[in-house]
Amino acid sequence: MKVLAQRLLGLISESLGLSTGRIEEAVGEFYQNITVSYYPPCPQPELTLGLQSHSDFGAITLLIQDDVGGLQVLKDGEWVTVHPLLDAIVVLLSDQAEIITNGKYKSAQHRAITNSSRARLSVATFNDPAKAVKISPVSELIGNSSPPRYREVIYGEYVSSWYSKGPEGKRNIDALLLDC
Numbered sequence: 001m002k003v004l005a006q007r008l009l010g011l012i013s014e015s016l017g018l019s020t021g022r023i024e025e026a027v028g029e030f031y032q033n034i035t036v037s038y039y040p041p042c043p044q045p046e047l048t049l050g051l052q053s054h055s056d057f058g059a060i061t062l063l064i065q066d067d068v069g070g071l072q073v074l075k076d077g078e079w080v081t082v083h084p085l086l087d088a089i090v091v092l093l094s095d096q097a098e099i100i101t102n103g104k105y106k107s108a109q110h111r112a113i114t115n116s117s118r119a120r121l122s123v124a125t126f127n128d129p130a131k132a133v134k135i136s137p138v139s140e141l142i143g144n145s146s147p148p149r150y151r152e153v154i155y156g157e158y159v160s161s162w163y164s165k166g167p168e169g170k171r172n173i174d175a176l177l178l179d180c
């Protein structure tokens with residue numbers, strides 16, 4: 001999973017005209033956290049969510065889901081179900097990647113819904129910076145015509161604030177937006 005995350009961030013760097021290792025360099029050493037989520041069947045799925053709308057706070061998330069389905073991403077204002085595919089890994093770009101690329105890439109807003117008949121399991125691998133790392137848009141993407149869109153943040157402080165405010169769409173990263 002770490003090699004895949006490095007490869008994907010390398011391709012994103014190259015797509016922006018940066019050196020292959022540039023985003024990884026900005027993230028620093030990866031700290032990997034794994035969350036296994038179990039969603040029991042819910043008698044009235046329309047009344048509750050398995051996991052409320054949020055974007056992940058690290059750099060990039062790689063997620064494996066079983067064949068039940070329930071992950072949705074917000075696209076053009078609509079919730080789109082990410083249908084399970086055998087052997088597929090879902091890639092969710094996370095908030096630090098959005099900051100580092102100065103918003104050229106956006107973190108994915110997502111949620112999990114429940115269903116009335118089957119339990120669901122997902123395994124997410126989060127690739128995060130160390131808590132002390134300062135994250136800001138990379139200098140190569142900043143210029144007169146593209147000012148920084150996010151203020152610098154110490155990753156550990158971002159995580160603390162995310163947990164104290166709670167997940168709610170993209171309000172945590174939106175709090176770093178600069179007027180420009």
Ligand SMILES: O=C(O)CCC(=O)C(=O)O
Nearest residue numbers: 035037056071112122124
């Ligand atoms: O269960 C899922 O598909 C989503 C899990 C998730 O978004 C998370 O753990 O951050």
Ligand SMILES: [Fe+2]
Nearest residue numbers: 054055056110
């Ligand atoms: Fe998530």
